[in-house]
Amino acid sequence: TISGSLRFEFVHDKIQEAAYEFMSRQEQRLNHMRFGLALYPQAVNKSNDELLFMAINQINVAGPESIVDGDQKHIIAGLNLNAGKRAGKRSDYQTAFALFQHGISYLEADCWTNHYGTSIELFDSAAQAAVVVNDLEA
Numbered sequence: 001t002i003s004g005s006l007r008f009e010f011v012h013d014k015i016q017e018a019a020y021e022f023m024s025r026q027e028q029r030l031n032h033m034r035f036g037l038a039l040y041p042q043a044v045n046k047s048n049d050e051l052l053f054m055a056i057n058q059i060n061v062a063g064p065e066s067i068v069d070g071d072q073k074h075i076i077a078g079l080n081l082n083a084g085k086r087a088g089k090r091s092d093y094q095t096a097f098a099l100f101q102h103g104i105s106y107l108e109a110d111c112w113t114n115h116y117g118t119s120i121e122l123f124d125s126a127a128q129a130a131v132v133v134n135d136l137e138a
Contacts, residue, residue, distance in 0.1 A: 029061075
């Protein structure tokens with residue numbers, strides 16, 4: 001046990017996959033969110049881009065529907081914005097574009113009123129990345 005909770009390890013990937021498939025979609029989303037949120041601070045503290053992208057990917061697999069609190073959605077939109085900027089600095093514009101789009105998906109209907117700065121930066125960054133990757137329909 002770790003911190004009073006159970007820890008499971010699987011001897012084979014197929015057993016792990018079967019256990020994962022046995023969970024409801026909501027349980028899967030919550031696990032992805034927990035995993036991503038647990039990895040994120042470590043990635044930032046270590047300035048590890050690969051760990052950062054892994055953390056954000058896990059959060060994005062969970063998706064915006066796994067969060068009901070608007071402030072939390074805004075925070076995760078900002079995490080995607082920051083990760084997208086990091087990807088852009090590495091000239092990985094396809095990843096940057098995807099992260100900006102994920103960030104936009106976390107914004108709520110009132111984003112232009114309550115979180116204008118984040119909203120404009122996400123949409124502007126997504127538009128710039130779309131041009132670079134030649135996705136002009138975005």
